[in-house]
Amino acid sequence: MIRMEYYLIISTLMFFIGIYGFISRKNMIAILISLELVLNAVEINFAVFNRYLFPGQLEGMFFTLFGIAITAAETAVALAIIINAYRAIGNIDIKNLSKMKE
Amino acid sequence: MEYSLFIVVIPFLLFLFLGLLGTKLKSIVAGIIGTIGMGICAVLAYTVAYQYFFGIGKTNGEWVKQIPLNFEWLRFTENLHIDLGVLLDPISVMMLVVITTVSLMVHIYSLGYMKGETGFQRYYAFLSLFSFSMLGLVVATNIFQMYIFWELVGVSSYSLIGFYYTKPSAVAASKKAFIVTRFADLGFLIGILILSFYTKTFDFGLLTADHASLVTTSFAGGTFMGLSIATWALALIFMGGAGKSAMFPLHIWLPDAMEGPTPVSALIHAATMVVAGVYLVARLFPVYIFAAPDVLEMIAFVGAFTALFAAVIAITQTDIKRVLAFSTISQIAYMMVALGVSGYGDHEGLGYMASMFHLFTHAFFKALLFLGAGSVIHAVHSNEMSAMGGLHKYMKITSITFFIACLAIAGIPPFSGFFSKDEILAAAFHHQPVIFWTLWVVAGLTAFYMFRLYFSIFWNTPKSPKGDLVHSASLQGVGGEHHKPHESPAPMTIPLIILAVFSIFTGLIPFADFISSDNIPFHTHIDWTVAIMSIAVAVIGITIAFMLYFKDSKQPARIAQAMGGFYQAALHKFYMDEIWMWVTQTVIFRYICEPIKWFDRHIIDGSMNGLAWITQKSSAGIKGLQSGKVQFYAWVFIFGSIVIAALVLFL
Numbered sequence: 001m002i003r004m005e006y007y008l009i010i011s012t013l014m015f016f017i018g019i020y021g022f023i024s025r026k027n028m029i030a031i032l033i034s035l036e037l038v039l040n041a042v043e044i045n046f047a048v049f050n051r052y053l054f055p056g057q058l059e060g061m062f063f064t065l066f067g068i069a070i071t072a073a074e075t076a077v078a079l080a081i082i083i084n085a086y087r088a089i090g091n092i093d094i095k096n097l098s099k100m101k102e
Numbered sequence: 103m104e105y106s107l108f109i110v111v112i113p114f115l116l117f118l119f120l121g122l123l124g125t126k127l128k129s130i131v132a133g134i135i136g137t138i139g140m141g142i143c144a145v146l147a148y149t150v151a152y153q154y155f156f157g158i159g160k161t162n163g164e165w166v167k168q169i170p171l172n173f174e175w176l177r178f179t180e181n182l183h184i185d186l187g188v189l190l191d192p193i194s195v196m197m198l199v200v201i202t203t204v205s206l207m208v209h210i211y212s213l214g215y216m217k218g219e220t221g222f223q224r225y226y227a228f229l230s231l232f233s234f235s236m237l238g239l240v241v242a243t244n245i246f247q248m249y250i251f252w253e254l255v256g257v258s259s260y261s262l263i264g265f266y267y268t269k270p271s272a273v274a275a276s277k278k279a280f281i282v283t284r285f286a287d288l289g290f291l292i293g294i295l296i297l298s299f300y301t302k303t304f305d306f307g308l309l310t311a312d313h314a315s316l317v318t319t320s321f322a323g324g325t326f327m328g329l330s331i332a333t334w335a336l337a338l339i340f341m342g343g344a345g346k347s348a349m350f351p352l353h354i355w356l357p358d359a360m361e362g363p364t365p366v367s368a369l370i371h372a373a374t375m376v377v378a379g380v381y382l383v384a385r386l387f388p389v390y391i392f393a394a395p396d397v398l399e400m401i402a403f404v405g406a407f408t409a410l411f412a413a414v415i416a417i418t419q420t421d422i423k424r425v426l427a428f429s430t431i432s433q434i435a436y437m438m439v440a441l442g443v444s445g446y447g448d449h450e451g452l453g454y455m456a457s458m459f460h461l462f463t464h465a466f467f468k469a470l471l472f473l474g475a476g477s478v479i480h481a482v483h484s485n486e487m488s489a490m491g492g493l494h495k496y497m498k499i500t501s502i503t504f505f506i507a508c509l510a511i512a513g514i515p516p517f518s519g520f521f522s523k524d525e526i527l528a529a530a531f532h533h534q535p536v537i538f539w540t541l542w543v544v545a546g547l548t549a550f551y552m553f554r555l556y557f558s559i560f561w562n563t564p565k566s567p568k569g570d571l572v573h574s575a576s577l578q579g580v581g582g583e584h585h586k587p588h589e590s591p592a593p594m595t596i597p598l599i600i601l602a603v604f605s606i607f608t609g610l611i612p613f614a615d616f617i618s619s620d621n622i623p624f625h626t627h628i629d630w631t632v633a634i635m636s637i638a639v640a641v642i643g644i645t646i647a648f649m650l651y652f653k654d655s656k657q658p659a660r661i662a663q664a665m666g667g668f669y670q671a672a673l674h675k676f677y678m679d680e681i682w683m684w685v686t687q688t689v690i691f692r693y694i695c696e697p698i699k700w701f702d703r704h705i706i707d708g709s710m711n712g713l714a715w716i717t718q719k720s721s722a723g724i725k726g727l728q729s730g731k732v733q734f735y736a737w738v739f740i741f742g743s744i745v746i747a748a749l750v751l752f753l
Contacts, residue, residue: 019740023733031733098730 007048015041028082028092035078036071043067103153103170106188109146109198110241112139113234117227124223130213136226137209140233144202154195155616165621167191167307172243181302187243189306192617193384193458197240200465201374203604205233207597208369211473214593215365215480225265225363232258236374240381244304245294248382252290252346255378256283259370263362275361282355286345293338296331300324310388313446317393329396336394340383340401347379348431349438350408354678356431360423364476367423372430372472373465380437380461387454387619391446402442402533406540409435411676413547417554418662418672421485422475425555426468429511432544433464439541440526443533444619451619452626453533456525459613463518466608467510470601471552474504477594478559481587487555491562491654496587499595501560503602508556510605512549512640518609520637521628525613527636528629545636549643557651 014037021034043064050060082092089096116139124132159165172187209229216225235254242248257280264276298304300320308316321332343349348356359371370376383390383401390398409432416428437457444453477500482489494501510517513524523545530538589595614626650658662669671677 023736023740094732097732100730 004048004052007044011041011044011048014038014044026093026095028085028094028097031094032075032078032082036075039067039071103150103158103168103190105146106150106190106198106241107171109143109150109202110188110234110237112143112146113230113237115139116230117234120223120227120230124227127223129222130217132223132226133209133213133216136230137206137213139230140202140206140209143233143237144206147198147202150190151195151199154190155192159190159192159195163622165192165616165618165623169243169307182298184246184304185244186247188241189243190241192621193381194240196458196462196617197381198237200462201233201236201240204369204373204465204469204601205229205236207469207473207601208365211368211476211594211597212363212365214591215476216363219363221265225262228258228261228265229366229369232262232370232375236378239378242306244306245297245309245386246304248385249287249290249294252342252378253287255375256280256287256346259283259359259375262366262370263359265363265366266361269361272361275355275358279355279359282352283345286352287342289338290342290345293335293340293342296335297339300331300335306385310386314389314392317389321393330394333394333397336386336390336397337400339386340379340397343379343382344404345379346382347376347434347438348408349379349404349435350411351678351682353408353412353431354675354682357424357427357675360421360427364423364472364479367427368469368472368476371427372468376430376434377437377461377465380434380441380457383438383441384454384458387441387444388446390441391444391619398442398444400442402439402537405435405438405442406537407435408432409439409544410540410547413544413551414672415675416551417547418669420487422478422487422490422555422559423472423485425487425551426471426475429471429548429551430468432548433460433468433511436523436526436541436544437461437464439537440529443530443537445533447620448618448622448624449626451624452525452614453529454619455614455617455626456522456529458617460519460522460526462611462613463510463522463605463608466601466604467507467517467519470503470507470598470605471511473594473598473601474500474507477590477598478504480590480594487558490559492560493587494560497560497589499589499598503598504556504560506602507605508552510609511552512644513545513636514640514644515633515637516606516609518605518607520633521609522613524628524633524636525626528632531629531632542635542639546639546643549640550647553644553647554651557647561652563654 018034018037018039018041021037022031025031025034046060046064046067050057050064054060085097085100086092089099116136120132120136127135153159154168158168168190170188170190172185175184175186177183209226212225212229216222219225232255235251235258239248239251239255242251260276260280263279264272266272294304297309297317301309301316302320303309303316317332321330324331326334341352345352356371356376360367362371390401412428412431412435416425416432419425419428437460440453440457440460442453444451444457477497478490478493479485481493481497481500484490506517510519513520515521527538527541527545530541612625615623618624650661674680
C-alpha cells in the first residue's frame with residue numbers, strides 16, 4: 001500500500017503550484033485553472049485522510065464529492081464573469097480588471 | 103353619549119376633505135359643505151348639552167364628570183401613558199355649545215364676507231381644522247391631550263392669521279402670534295412635566311378628585327427657590343394659559359393678530375381660542391385652589407392689571423379691530439380675575455361661576471362685535487375709524503346689532519354682559535377691594551371705548567380722511583360714479599341677528615345651577631350695591647362717549663392734547679412691542695442665544711466636524727489598499743493566513 005505521506009506531498013505540491021499560478025498569471029483563465037489546482041489539492045486531502053485515518057466512515061468522501069460540485073458551480077460563475085469582463089474591457093488580462101473600480 | 107365624539111371628528115374629516123379636494127370644488131360649494139358640517143356639529147353639541155344638563159349629568163344633586171370614550175394612545179411606562187378621550191362635565195359641555203355656535207355663525211358669515219377671495223376653500227379647511235382642535239381641547243380627558251390640541255389650535259390660528267400670505271404685515275403678525283404663544287407654551291409643557299412627574303398621572307379626573315389631594319400629598323413639601331414645587335408647576339402652567347389668553351406681558355400678539363380676516367378674529371381671537379387659558383385654569387381649578395392658592399392670587403393681580411392696561415389702550419386706538427382686540431384682552435382678564443378671586447364651594451366659588459358665565463356671554467357679544475366690525479369694513483374698505491361715520495342710515499341691521507352688543511359689553515341690564523360682569527364684580531368685592539375698584543374703573547372705561555367706537559362708526563360724520571384714499575374713493579366715488587356704503591348681504595346679517603338674540607338673552611340663564619366650583623348647584627342673587635355701582639359707571643362712560651363722539655367735535659383732540667405724554671404712550675400701547683423687541687434683541691439674543699450659538703458652532707458642530715475630519719484623513723491613508731488589483735488581494739490574503747496559522751501553531 002502506498003504510504004499516506006506520498007499523497008500529502010502530491011497535494012501540497014498541487015496546492016502551492018496553484019497558489020503560485022494564482023498570483024503570477026496574467027490571464028484570467030489561467031488564474032481559474034490555478035484555482036482548480038488548489039481546490040483539487042484540498043479534495044485529495046479529504047479523500048486521503050478519510051481513507052487512512054477513519055476507514056470505517058465516509059464523511060471525507062462526501063465532502064470530496066460536495067467540493068467537486070461546488071467547484072463546478074464556481075467555475076461556471078467565474079467563466080461568466082470573465083466573459084462579461086471581456087465584453088467590458090476587450091481582453092482578459094487581470095491587470096485591466098482594476099478598471100472596475102472607476 | 104358616544105356620539106359626542108362626532109362633534110370632534112366631523113370638523114377633522116371636513117378639514118381633510120376640504121384641504122385635499124377643496125380646490126376641485128367650486129368655492130361656494132366648499133363653503134356650504136363646511137357650513138353644513140359645522141351645523142351638524144352644532145346640533146350634536148346642543149343635543150349633548152340637553153342630555154347632560156337635563157338627563158344624565160346630575161347624580162345626587164352633583165354634576166359628575168362623564169367619560170363616554172377614552173382610549174390609551176401611547177403607553178411609555180406603567181404610569182406614563184397618554185390617553186385620548188372625551189370628557190363631559192359642565193364646563194366642557196358649555197364650551198362645546200359656545201364653540202360650535204360661534205363657529206357656525208362664522209362659517210355662515212364667511213360665505214358672504216370671504217366671497218370671491220382666492221383661497222376660499224383653504225380658508226374653510228383651516229376653519230374646520232381650528233374647530234376640530236378647539237373642540238378636542240375642551241373635551242380633553244387629560245392634560246397632555248389638552249396640550250396636543252392646544253398646539254394644534256396655535257397652528258391653525260397661525261395659518262388663519264397669515265391667510266393673506268402675500269401681505270408682509272399678515273405674515274409678520276402670524277409669526278408673532280405663533281412665536282409668542284409658543285414661548286408661553288414652553289412654560290406650559292415644563293409645568294405639565296413637573297406636575298406629572300410628581301403625581302404620576304396626566305388625568306384631570308385624578309388630579310382634581312377629592313380636593314386635589316393627589317397633588318397636595320404627592321408634592322410633599324418640596325421647595326425650589328423659596329416656593330413650593332407645586333406652586334412653580336402651576337405658575338408655569340398658568341404661563342401657557344397667559345400666552346394663549348393674552349395676559350400682560352404676553353398680550354402683544356393679539357392686537358397684531360387682527361391682520362387675519364375679520365371672521366377669523368371673531369372666532370379665534372375673541373370667542374374661543376383666547377379663552378383657552380381661562381378654560382385651562384378653570385379645568386385645574388381645584389388643583390390651583392388647594393395646592394397653590396398663591397398662584398391664584400397672582401392670577402387675580404395679573405388679570406386686574408391686564409384689564410386696566412388693555413382698557414386704557416383701547417380708548418386711544420383708531421383701528422376699529424384693534425379697539426376690539428384690546429377690549430378682548432381686557433374682558434378675558436376679567437375672567438381671569440374672577441378665577442383668581444374665587445374660593446371653593448357654594449357661594450365662595452362665585453368667582454369661578456362668574457368667570458365661566460362671562461366667558462359664555464362674552465363669546466357671543468364679542469363675536470357679534472367683530473362680525474359687525476367686519477360688516478362695516480366690508481362696506482367702507484377700511485379699518486380706520488376716521489374713515490367711518492354716519493353709517494347708521496346705510497347699514498341699519500349692522501348698526502342695531504352692534505348697538506346691542508355694545509350695551510351687552512358695557513353691562514347695561516337686561517343684556518347678557520350685565521349679569522356676568524355683575525357676578526365678577528360681586529366676587530371681587532367680597533375678596534379684595536383693590537381688585538374690585540380696578541375692575542370697576544375698567545367697567546367704566548369699557549362702556550366709554552365701546553360707545554366711542556359705536557358713535558364714531560355709525561353716527562358722527564366722517565372726518566377728513568388723512569391719506570386714506572380707499573375710503574374717499576368708496577364714499578365720493580371714483581370717476582364720477584357715486585358709490586355709497588350699503589348693507590351687507592344676507593349671509594352676513596343673519597349671523598349678526600342670531601348673535602344679537604344670544605347677546606340679549608343668555609344673561610338670563612341661571613348659570614349657577616349648572617356650573618359651580620365644586621359641581622354642586624347653588625343660587626345666586628344680584629348684589630344690588632355692586633349692580634348699581636356698575637350700572638352707574640357704565641352710564642357715565644356712555645354719557646361721556648355720547649358727548650364727545652356723537653357729533654363731530656374738536657373736544658376729543660383737545661383732551662388728547664391735554665393728556666400729552668400719557669395719551670401718546672397709550673396710543674403706542676405703552677411701548678410694549680418696543681420693550682419686548684429690546685428684551686429679545688438685547689437680552690435674549692445676546693446673552694442667551696449668542697452663547698448657545700457659540701456652543702453649537704464650536705462644541706457640537708466641532709465634535710461632528712472633528713469626527714468627519716478623522717474619518718476622512720484615515721480613509722485617505724488606507725485607500726491605497728483598495729487598489730482593485732486582484733492578485734495583490736490574494737497576496738495579502740495568503741500572507742495573512744500564514745501569519746494566523748503561525749500564531750495558532752507557535753503560540
